Amino acid sequence: MSERNGGMKRGEVLLEVTDLRTHFRGEEGVAKAVDGVSFKLLSGETLGVVGESGCGKSVTAMSIMQLVPQPPGFIAGGSIRFAGRDLLSMSIDEFRRIRGNEIAMIFQEPMTALNPVYRVGEQIAEAVRLHQGLDREASRARAIEMLDLVKIPSPEKRVDDYPHQMSGGMRQRVMIAMAMSCGPSLLIADEPTTALDVTVQAQILDLIRGLQQETGMSVLLITHDLGVVAEVSDHVAVMYAGKVVEYAAVADLFAQPRHPYTIGLLKSLPDLAAPGERLHTIPGTVPSAFHFPSGCRFRTRCPLASAECAEREPPLDELPDVGGHSVACHHLKEAEAL
Amino acid sequence: MFGYILRRLLWMIPTMFGITILVFTAIRLAPGDPATVMIGISSGGEMKGDVGYEERIEKFRHENGLDRPIWIQYLGFLGPFNIKPDGHPWFGGSGADPWGGLLVLDLGHEFQRKTMPIIEELGRRLQVTIPLSLISTLLIYLFALPMGIYSAVRQGTKLDAAMTVILFILYSVPTFWAGLMLILAFGASGLHWLPVLGLHSKDAADLATWPYIWDTIVHSILPIATLTYGGLAYLSRQMRVGMIEVIRSDYIRTARAKGLSEKVVVMKHALRNSLIPVITLFASILPILIGGSVIVEQVFDVPGMGRYAFEGLIARDYGIIMATTTFSAFMTLVGILLSDIAYAMVDPRIKYD
Numbered sequence: 276m277s278e279r280n281g282g283m284k285r286g287e288v289l290l291e292v293t294d295l296r297t298h299f300r301g302e303e304g305v306a307k308a309v310d311g312v313s314f315k316l317l318s319g320e321t322l323g324v325v326g327e328s329g330c331g332k333s334v335t336a337m338s339i340m341q342l343v344p345q346p347p348g349f350i351a352g353g354s355i356r357f358a359g360r361d362l363l364s365m366s367i368d369e370f371r372r373i374r375g376n377e378i379a380m381i382f383q384e385p386m387t388a389l390n391p392v393y394r395v396g397e398q399i400a401e402a403v404r405l406h407q408g409l410d411r412e413a414s415r416a417r418a419i420e421m422l423d424l425v426k427i428p429s430p431e432k433r434v435d436d437y438p439h440q441m442s443g444g445m446r447q448r449v450m451i452a453m454a455m456s457c458g459p460s461l462l463i464a465d466e467p468t469t470a471l472d473v474t475v476q477a478q479i480l481d482l483i484r485g486l487q488q489e490t491g492m493s494v495l496l497i498t499h500d501l502g503v504v505a506e507v508s509d510h511v512a513v514m515y516a517g518k519v520v521e522y523a524a525v526a527d528l529f530a531q532p533r534h535p536y537t538i539g540l541l542k543s544l545p546d547l548a549a550p551g552e553r554l555h556t557i558p559g560t561v562p563s564a565f566h567f568p569s570g571c572r573f574r575t576r577c578p579l580a581s582a583e584c585a586e587r588e589p590p591l592d593e594l595p596d597v598g599g600h601s602v603a604c605h606h607l608k609e610a611e612a613l
Numbered sequence: 614m615f616g617y618i619l620r621r622l623l624w625m626i627p628t629m630f631g632i633t634i635l636v637f638t639a640i641r642l643a644p645g646d647p648a649t650v651m652i653g654i655s656s657g658g659e660m661k662g663d664v665g666y667e668e669r670i671e672k673f674r675h676e677n678g679l680d681r682p683i684w685i686q687y688l689g690f691l692g693p694f695n696i697k698p699d700g701h702p703w704f705g706g707s708g709a710d711p712w713g714g715l716l717v718l719d720l721g722h723e724f725q726r727k728t729m730p731i732i733e734e735l736g737r738r739l740q741v742t743i744p745l746s747l748i749s750t751l752l753i754y755l756f757a758l759p760m761g762i763y764s765a766v767r768q769g770t771k772l773d774a775a776m777t778v779i780l781f782i783l784y785s786v787p788t789f790w791a792g793l794m795l796i797l798a799f800g801a802s803g804l805h806w807l808p809v810l811g812l813h814s815k816d817a818a819d820l821a822t823w824p825y826i827w828d829t830i831v832h833s834i835l836p837i838a839t840l841t842y843g844g845l846a847y848l849s850r851q852m853r854v855g856m857i858e859v860i861r862s863d864y865i866r867t868a869r870a871k872g873l874s875e876k877v878v879v880m881k882h883a884l885r886n887s888l889i890p891v892i893t894l895f896a897s898i899l900p901i902l903i904g905g906s907v908i909v910e911q912v913f914d915v916p917g918m919g920r921y922a923f924e925g926l927i928a929r930d931y932g933i934i935m936a937t938t939t940f941s942a943f944m945t946l947v948g949i950l951l952s953d954i955a956y957a958m959v960d961p962r963i964k965y966d
Contacts, residue, residue, distance in 0.1 A: 342866055346769070375872030382870075387863040391962055392885045402871040437961045453871070 289493045290316040290339070290461060295353035297331075297338045299564075300346060306564035308334040310517035311353070313591065316461070316510075321487065321494040323508030323525070325501060325540070329561045331517040332497045333383075336465045339495070340380050341370055358460065376406040379454035383466035385447035389438040396422075396434030399453045406457045421452035425482060444475035448482065455486060462487075465497045480507055501544060505529055510599075513537045516562055516572035519591055523600040533594065533602040535577050538613045571605065578613065579606040618954065625946050632942045633715070633935070637687050640934050647929040648673045651724050677724065690935055692716035715939065721932040731936045735921065739940075741812060742906055742917035745833065749840040750898060757845050758891070761852020765887075766879055768857060776849075784846035792839045792912035799835060808832050810914040836913040840906060844898055851894060855887040862886075889960050896952040900945040 297309040309331040316322045324332045337343045339355055339362070355362040357378065362370060382388045390398060399421055400414035409417060415434065422430035425448040438446055447467060454462055464483060468476035484507055487494055498504060504511055504525065511528045513521040513536065521534040532538045542555040559576040562568055570588050574580035583605050591603040604610060648670045674680045678689050678697045685704065689696035692714020700706030700713065713719045720731040760780075764773040796802075800809035808814065812832045817825055859865065860883055868882040869875075907919035918937060925933025957963045 340870055342869055371872045371874065373872070375870055380870045382863060382867065384863050388867045390864040390868065390882050390886070392960060393882075398867075401873070405872060439962045450867070453867075 286320075287318045288315050289318040289358060290495070291354075291356045292335070292339070293354045293356070295335065295338060295355060296351040297334050297343055297348060298351045299348045301565065303565045307351075307517050307567065308348075308564050309338060310567070312514070312517070312519050313353075314512045314519055314522055316493050316495055318460070318493055319487075319491045320509040321484075321496055321507055323496045323498060323504035323511045324514060325498055325504050325511060326514035327499060327561050329564070330514045331564075332499075332514050333465055335514070336380070336463050336495065336497050339463060340374060340378065341367070342380075372406070375402050376457045377459055378461045378463065379457065379459040380463040380465065381447070381450045381454050381467050383469050385443050385450055385470060388450055389446055391438055394435050394437055395441070395449045396436075399449070399456050402453060403456050417456060418452070421456045422449070424455065424486070425449070425452045427452070443471055444478065447471060447475075447479055451479070451482060451486070455490075458490065459492055461493045461495065463495045463497070466499070467496075468503065469498070469500070476503075483507070501540060513540070516567055517564060518572065518603070519601075520573065520603045521601065522591065523597075527597060527600050531597070531600075533600070533607060533610055534573075534604050535579055535606070535610050535613060536573050538610060539576075571603075579604075579609050581606065614954075614957070618950070621950050621953070625943075625950075628946060629939070629942060633690070633939055634687065636938045636942075637690060637935060638683070640931060641683060641686075645929045647677075647724055647931060648679065650929050688714075690714055690721075692719065695719075720936040723932060724930045725928060731932045735918065735936050735940065738916065738918040738921045741915060742910070742919060745837060745840060745915070745917065746899070746906065748833075749837055749844070750895075752837070752841045753844040753848055753898065757848035758852055758888075760845075760849040761891075762856055762879070762884070762887075764849075765853045765856030765860060780846040780849055783842050784850070786842075788839060788843065788908045789912055791842065792835070792909060795835050795839060796912070807834055809835060812836075812915055836909055836915055839909050839912070844901075848891065848894060848898070852887065852891050855890045856883060859883045859887040885959060889956065892955045892959060893952050895955065896945075896949040899948040899951075900941055 292315075293313050295309055295312045296307065299306040299308055312331065312335055314322065314324075324335065326332050334343065334348075338350060339357075341362070343350070350363060353363075357373070360373075362373070365373075389395065396415060396418040399418040400409075400411070403409050403414040403417045404411070407414075419430045419434050422433055427433050427445060427448055433441075433445075438449070441449065451467075462483070467483070468479050471479060480503065483494060486492070494507075496504070496508060508525045511521075511523060511525050512519045513528075513534065515536050521528065521532070521537045523533075528537065529541070532541050536557070539555070539557040543557060545554055557576055562572065562575060568575050568585070570586055571577070571580070571584040572588075574584040577584070587605070589603045589605045591601045593599070593601045594607075651673055652666065652669050671680075676698060678686060678700075681689070681696060681704075685696055688694065689700075689704075693712050693716045694701040694704055695706060695710050695713030696704040697710075697713075698706055699709040701711040702708045713721065718732060720735070723729045723731055723734065760776065764776045767773050796809040798804060799807040808831060812829060813825075814820075814828050814832075817828050820828060860879070864886075865878060865883055868878045873882075906915075906917055907923050909915070910917045910919040911923060918940070921933060922937035922941075924930075925937060
C-alpha cells in the first residue's frame, strides 16, 4: 500500500469545507439539511463530527463524496477543497477518479453495505482494478493483502466468501479493507461502529486508528457518540440543525465546552461514577429542517436564549482567549456558568 | 444441486397425484354429461324421448367406463390398467387391451373421434402452442428487462412517465379485446397488412420451404403480439420497481463510493440483484402463457392446446380435459423448478442441499 497524503505534510490543511449548503426539495418546501457548514481537516489528523440524528452530519459526509441523491438533494452553495482542488467545480468523471481512490468512505450499516451477490474479494479487487489498473490476479492478491491488513483470519480463504457468510464486525472490516485498498489520503467514516457490539466497536476503532498511524491518512469521523470522539479525534466539530456550533481541539472541547448545546450534550452522558442519579437531558427536539427557527437555531431549547438570539444568528468566531476554539453563541459569558 | 433437482422431481409425483385427483373429482361434479352431449351430436340433434335414447346413453357410458365407481374411473385415468370393456380381466374386461392410463402414457381416445388417441392430438396441438409460448416468453424478457431498467434509471423523466402510462394501459386491456382490435386494425377490415385467422394460408401445403416459413411468420405476428403485450407490461413494471428498490440500497451507494461509473454500478451491481424477483415470475409466466392461450387461440383460430382444452370442455370430453389440465399442471411444476434453479444461480445466499 502506498503512503499518500495528497502530497502534504502532517498539519497542512487537507480538506477545507467552507459554507457548505446541501438542501433537499420536499413537499413541504426546501429542507436545509446542511446550511453553512465550515471546517478544516488537517493532514494526518482525525476530525470528529458530532451531533444528534438529523443535524446534517451524514449529509455533510455524503456531500463531500457527492453521494447525495440528486434530485431531491442539491448543493445550494459553498465549496469543498481537497488537497488544493475544488471538488464541487469538477466534472463527475473527474471526481470519480478521486472517489474511492484518494477519498474513501465506510458506512454505518455493514450488514447492507456490501453487495450480497458478489464475493467480498471481488468487491475489494474491483476498486483496485479501476483506480490502479492492476489485472485480475494482482488485484485479487491485493484484496487478500487488504483482508490481512484489517486482521481477518485466513484471508486467502475468506477472500472467496460472500457477505452473508460473515458477521457484522467482519463485514465492517471488509468495508475498511475496500476503503483502504487504494491507499486514500482521506477516509470518511460515517458512524462506522454504531451498528456493532461494544467489544467489536473498540476493535474497529483501534483498527482505523492503527491504519491511520501506518499510512498517515486523515479521518473524518461522523458519530453521535461523544465517547468515540474523545477516544480517537484530534479536533471536534459539533453540529446542530445544519450548522457547526462549536469547533475545537478535542482536549479543549471536553475540558471547556463553550456552546450551551455542547455543554448539554456532555452533561447528558451517563456518568458511571454517580450511579442512581437522573440523567441530564436537553429539553425539546431538533427542529425540522423545513422550519428552522430564526437567528440562533438552538434558541428554542437553550436555557440562555434571549431576544438577541432570535434576531441575529451568532457567527462561528474563534475565541479570543483560546486559539483554534470557535463557538457560535451570543452568550459566551453566561454559558461558562452552566 | 443434482441431488436437490432429483428430490424436487420426485416430489412432483405426489403433487401431480393430488392435482389430478382434484381435477378429476371437480369435472365429474360439474354439471353436464358427456353421454348426452355425445349422443346429441352423433344423432344430429336428437333429443330425449326419442326411440332408443336411453339404451344408447347406457351403451356410451358402458363403452367409456363411465358406469364404474368414480375411484375405478380414476384408476382408469391413472393406469396402468384399462378399465373399459376391452380392458384388463381384473376389472371385468375382455383382456384385448389390458393396459392404459397416464402411467403408460395412454390418455385414452376422444369421445367424438373414437379412434383418435388424445395423446397424439395433444402432441400435435403442442407443436403449435409451445413455439408460440416460447417466442412470446422470450420477447417478454427481451423487451421487459431493458425497458424496466431504463425507466428505473431515468426515474421521473418524461419518457419514464410516458412508459408508465402506456404500460399501465396495456396491462389493463383484456386479451380478447386487444386481439379483436388488432384484427380490426391489421386485417382485411383495416390496413389489410396481416392475415388474422389460423397459422397458415389455405394453400400453404403447396408452398416451398421458405415461402411456407414466411407464411407461418406472417400468420404468427398478431397472435404472438396478443400473447406478449400483457406479460411485457407486467414484467417491465416489476423490473422497474425491483431496480428502483435496488438502486436505493446501501450496497449501490458503496459501489458508487468506490468510484465506479454509473454504467458499471447499474449493469453489474444493481442488475443481478434486481433480477432475483423477476426470475421467480418465470414460474408463473410460462404456464399462464400455455394455459392462457385459450382466448388468443380462440380469437385467432389457432389450433393449439388452449383451443383443445376449450373444445374438450364444451364437449364434456373428460379425457381431453384431464390431458390438458394434467399437462398444464406439469408445466407449472416445471416452471417453478426452473425458476428455483435460476434463483440459486443468481443469488449465492440461496443454498439447496
